Amino acid sequence: MHAPAKPFARQASASRTIEAVAFGVFRTATYFVLVCATVIFALIFFRGAGAVFKTSAPFVNWTFLTQPPETLYVFDHEGRHYEMGDKEFRAFKAERQLADIPAESYAHSAGGIWPCIVGTVQLVVGSMAIALFIGVSAAIYLNEYSRHGRTVHFIRLAILNLAGVPSIVFGLFGLGLFVHFMPMLDTYNSDTVLSLPVGFGHWLNFRGWNVCLLSGWFTLAFMALPVVITASEESLKAVPMGFREGSLALGATKWQSIRTNVLPYALPGMLTSSILGIARVAGETAPIMFTAAYVMRDQQSGGGLFGWLFQGVMALPYHIYVVSSKIPQNEFTERVQYGAAFIFLLLVMGIALTSIFLRIRMRNRYRW
Numbered sequence: 001m002h003a004p005a006k007p008f009a010r011q012a013s014a015s016r017t018i019e020a021v022a023f024g025v026f027r028t029a030t031y032f033v034l035v036c037a038t039v040i041f042a043l044i045f046f047r048g049a050g051a052v053f054k055t056s057a058p059f060v061n062w063t064f065l066t067q068p069p070e071t072l073y074v075f076d077h078e079g080r081h082y083e084m085g086d087k088e089f090r091a092f093k094a095e096r097q098l099a100d101i102p103a104e105s106y107a108h109s110a111g112g113i114w115p116c117i118v119g120t121v122q123l124v125v126g127s128m129a130i131a132l133f134i135g136v137s138a139a140i141y142l143n144e145y146s147r148h149g150r151t152v153h154f155i156r157l158a159i160l161n162l163a164g165v166p167s168i169v170f171g172l173f174g175l176g177l178f179v180h181f182m183p184m185l186d187t188y189n190s191d192t193v194l195s196l197p198v199g200f201g202h203w204l205n206f207r208g209w210n211v212c213l214l215s216g217w218f219t220l221a222f223m224a225l226p227v228v229i230t231a232s233e234e235s236l237k238a239v240p241m242g243f244r245e246g247s248l249a250l251g252a253t254k255w256q257s258i259r260t261n262v263l264p265y266a267l268p269g270m271l272t273s274s275i276l277g278i279a280r281v282a283g284e285t286a287p288i289m290f291t292a293a294y295v296m297r298d299q300q301s302g303g304g305l306f307g308w309l310f311q312g313v314m315a316l317p318y319h320i321y322v323v324s325s326k327i328p329q330n331e332f333t334e335r336v337q338y339g340a341a342f343i344f345l346l347l348v349m350g351i352a353l354t355s356i357f358l359r360i361r362m363r364n365r366y367r368w
Contacts, residue, residue: 041345044338044342044345045345047334047338047342048339048340048345049342050335050338051064051335051338051339052064052065052339052342061112063111063112064112064113065112065113065117065343066112066114067085067111067112067114068114068115068296069108069111069112069113069115069116069319069336070085070086070087070108070110070111071086071105071107071108071110072084072085072106072107072109073086073089073103073104073105073106073110074103074104074105074332075101075102075103075104077101083110083332084110085110085111089101089103106327106328106330106332106333108319108322108323108333108336109330109332109333109335109336110332113319113336113339113340113343115297115313115314116314116316116319116340117316117347118313118314119213119292119293119297119313119314119316120315120316120317120347121347122213122313123213123216123220123313123315124220124278124281124282124348124351126213126216127216127217127218127219127220127221127223127224127281128221128224128274128277128278128281130217130218130221131220131221131222131224131225131228131274131281132228132270132273132274132277134221134225134228135224135225135229135232135273136228136232136270138225138229138232139228139229139233140232140258140263142155142156142229143233143236143237144254144258144262159230160226160230162222162225162226163226163227167223167284167285167286168286170219170223170284170286171219171287171288171289171290171291173219173222174215174218174219174222174287174290175291178208178209178214178215178218178219178291179209179210179211179215179290179291180207180208181206181208182208182209182215183204183205183206184204184205184206184208184209185202185205186202186204186205194206209310211290211291211292211294211312212291212292212309212310212311212312213292213308213309213310213311213313214309214310215291216287216291216292216313217292219287219288219290219291219292220281220287221281223280223281223284223287224277224280224281227273227276227277227280228273228274228276228277230273231269231270231272231273231276232266234269235266235267235268235270235272236262236266238269239261239262239266243257243261243265244257244258244261244262246261247260247261267359267362268359268360268362268363271355271356271358271362272355272359275352275355275356275359278351278352278355279352282317282344282347282348282351283317283344283348284317285317285321288315288317288318289318289321292312292315293313293314293315294312294313294314295314295318296314297311297313297314316343316344316347317344320337320340320341320344323336323337323340
């Protein structure tokens with residue numbers, strides 16, 4: 001038996017061959033996912049840019065970004081071809097004193113998506129604020145105050161199960177609880193729903209909040225809670241115990257120790273959870289369809305200082321869903337679809353980048 005020419009070289013074996021094959025499969029799968037994602041994003045960006053940008057000054061389609069959706073009218077008049085939104089079409093007929101013009105109409109194919117942008121920002125920011133407050137509070141309790149027993153184990157199991165609940169179930173949950181059952185303080189006794197007197201001429205009527213921004217906030221916040229709680233708890237666990245013990249040794253209370261010596265160092269990880277939560281709730285259509293979204297709503301007004309909380313909104317995910325599946329498809333609706341998807345990606349990216357920037361600043365400020 002002869003010794004190998006290079007005794008320290010890697011020798012071929014069945015296990016090494018299997019390892020090399022497995023490594024190749026994993027790398028191929030990774031590259032395949034990256035290629036698919038690149039193709040999808042490139043398609044949306046290239047087609048969507050055609051609806052947002054123009055080849056002539058001012059090079060940005062401000063109408064698309066600042067106006068509400070309108071019906072598009074396509075017609076020929078006096079030998080010329082016209083494509084006009086509803087308002088422009090009415091003004092065109094009034095100016096020429098025309099009773100009627102034969103025209104083809106396409107719903108949601110003119111105007112813009114401004115109310116959808118505003119509604120999406122309101123839904124994402126409000127729901128993440130609620131989710132972060134409740135989620136961080138729950139994580140502090142589970143990691144800092146609770147005793148590890150059956151109850152805490154059951155709570156953690158429930159959080160894991162909650163992360164796997166489909167979005168449509170969250171939508172039905174929000175519809176039943178927030179839209180139809182949540183209490184409202186009124187000056188009258190409702191005869192059709194449960195009512196409780198609270199004094200001073202007021203009644204607590206369990207008639208729900210109806211389809212509104214507040215219902216959408218809480219429904220989306222509950223969707224993001226599992227991600228926020230889990231990531232926040234892991235961030236708290238990453239802070240060394242010496243920080244807590246040193247603070248307690250100097251006479252600080254439990255809460256003072258958490259507030260001054262634990263939370264500042266865990267905040268970067270908590271902001272990471274907010275980024276994951278944004279990705280979870282921003283693109284959901286089913287929950288907001290049941291709780292907050294309208295097909296058409298130009299503006300929010302009335303109802304006092306906080307009346308806008310109890311009014312519905314338009315949202316980009318729901319608008320894309322309506323334009324893509326609820327009306328006949330044509331070249332005009334395709335332009336709106338990709339333009340709305342393009343703006344939606346930029347919007348979510350902007351909110352996520354803001355969270356990343358804050359996380360980097362907090363991480364550079366607090367180091368150990």
